[in-house]
Amino acid sequence: MVEQTTSEPAAGSMPKISFGVKKREENKVQAPAKAVVIEVDLDSDEEREKNEMERAAKRRKVMHFEDGTVQGDIDKPKEAAVIPMVVEHDWRTQKLIEKEKAGTLTEEERAKLALVLPNGIDGENEEESGKGEKIVVEDGRGDTEDADYSAIPIESFGLAILRGCNWKDGDGIGKNPQKVALKLPNRRPPGLGLGATPKNPVGKNKNTGESSKAEEEKLEEIKVGSFIKVVDGRNKGVYGKVEGRDDDSNSLFIRTAIGGKTMKVSQIVAVAVSAKEYERDSKCLNKSEYDKEKDRLETERKKLESQPPSTSTSQSSKDYKSKSSSSKHDKNSSEYERNDKMWARTDLLVRFIDEDFKRGSLYEQKVRIVDVAGDNDVTIEDDRGNTHYNIRQSWLETVIPREIGEKLMIVAGKRSGQLAVMLDKDKRKEKVTARLVATNDVVTAYFEDVCSVKIRHEEDYE
Known part of the structure; x- marks a missing residue:
């Protein structure tokens, strides 16, 4: 605090001014003493009622x-x-x-x-x-037209x-009443048809063999900001982040991890995933094909590991082993040759066996091979006349003609690529007897070595 004092000026002299500084007194606020809480049993009805009103007042909306x-x-x-x-x-x-x-x-x-x-x-x-x-x-027996069912x-x-x-x-009913726990059925999600059940309940994690950190991470109910994966429908395999919910139609608004598109999906076909899985798999374009190929390689590796190398030195054991495996080798020789070489050819009528291509639209359908450029570059044509490119040979399998006299093509062995007419079919031995068109020779082949044909231009084979 600054104080200013002035003195009356004398005649013919300057006024004198002096300043002084004083310390301001601070008023400290003392903290009140802690209140002593004494627990008192509320025995009277008035005190109980007052306590109930106070608790209700705390919870009520202002x-x-x-x-x-x-x-x-x-x-x-x-x-x-x-x-x-x-x-x-x-x-x-x-x-x-x-x-x-x-x-x-x-x-x-x-x-x-x-x-x-x-x-x-x-x-x-x-x-x-x-x-x-x-x-x-009421006792009236008339029909109630304006019944209030919301009561x-x-x-x-x-x-x-x-x-x-x-x-x-809690009381039991019947001759021998027993108290049983009340079991109420779970409310069905909106939009789910009668008799239908979700394939993947929300919050379940199928990968039980993950690390302990992933097991500790609990997947809660899907809400805004959760990571989800679509497990069924036309958007199967798509990862996304929830941006909104529509509880009336049981739907989610998500932004896809690839492309950043906003789409609406049903909550029935969506399953919550962890942030670790979302970061690892959300950017994978062909996750299903990758998992399928990984499982196939793992199966082959286990199969090779289960076959111990031959350690016998005696010639008799070698002869016995060669004799026991000769029949199996003869039966699977054509299949081994087909797996190592290209068997797909133009005009073959084959069956499409890949479930994931275009969401299974061609699964189990018969298609015609239009062109073959390589193992992973086969062009096919479906029954509607639509052409599909970059088809893998592993997605196709041979088809055997139904009727005697239909044409087929040999796809394995030294006669590969030759046309023939089917003369007989033995389903028990899985063999066909056919006559070659070029030489009229009668040959016998296994089912997997022949395939039905759908020739557009006969002059190409004359």
Whole structure:
């Protein structure tokens, strides 16, 4: 604090000014002493009621203020709904009830009425009459046109009827009643048809053999910001991040990891994935083909490891081994040769066996080979005339003609590429007998060494 003092100037002299500095006194605020809390048992009804009102006031929603007090909706405690059982009285019981109301009922008639109506006329003797929210059912037998079905939730309707029949929650029913836990069915997701169940429940992780860190990571319910994978439908295999939910139609709005497109998918075909899996697999274009090829290589590796190398030195053991494997080698020689060499040729009628190509639209269909440029570059034509390029030979398999006399082509062995006419077919031995078109020689071949043909231009084979 600065103080300024001036003195009266004398005649013919300058005024004198002096300054002084004083320290400001600080008023420190002392913390109040800690309040001592004493637990007191609330035995009186007034104190209990006051405590309940205070707890309700803490939870209620503030709407507005009136005269300095908070005004809002006080949530009333929900009680179990009770639908009283409708009792139909015959004319004798109705006559006794009218006498009871008129006050002219005798003692004998009162005893009869007590036997007919053990709970009294209006159910005043019922033990549970004061508990629960009762829904009054009038005696009128007319059809109710404006029934308010929203007065009670649909899941509580059955229990409300049982309570109206003097049933208590938790009691068993039957000759030997046993208390059983109440089992309520799970609510079906919206949009799921009757009898249908989701293939992959939300939050389940199929990869149980992952590291401990991945096992500890729990996948919660799908919400905004969650990572998901589409496991069925036309967008199968697509990874994305949830940007919004539509609970009315049970759908999700996601942004795809590849392309950044926004699309709407059903929550039934979406499964939550961890951030680690999303970062590892979301950018893979052909994840299904990669997994299939990986499994095939793993199977071949295990098969080779299970076959120990030959360590026998005696000639007799070698001869025995060669004799025992000769029949198997002869049977699989053509298959071994076909796997190492190209067997696909133009005009062959083959079956498409890959499930993932174009979401399975060609699976198990017969297609015609139009051109062959390599193992992984086969051009085919489907029954609708559509042409498909860059087809792998491993996605195709041979087809055997149905009728005798149809043409086929030999696709393995020294006669590979020659046309023939099928003369006989032995399904038990899996062999066909055919006559070569060029030389009229009759040959026998296994099913896997021949294939049906669909020739467009006969002059190409003359």
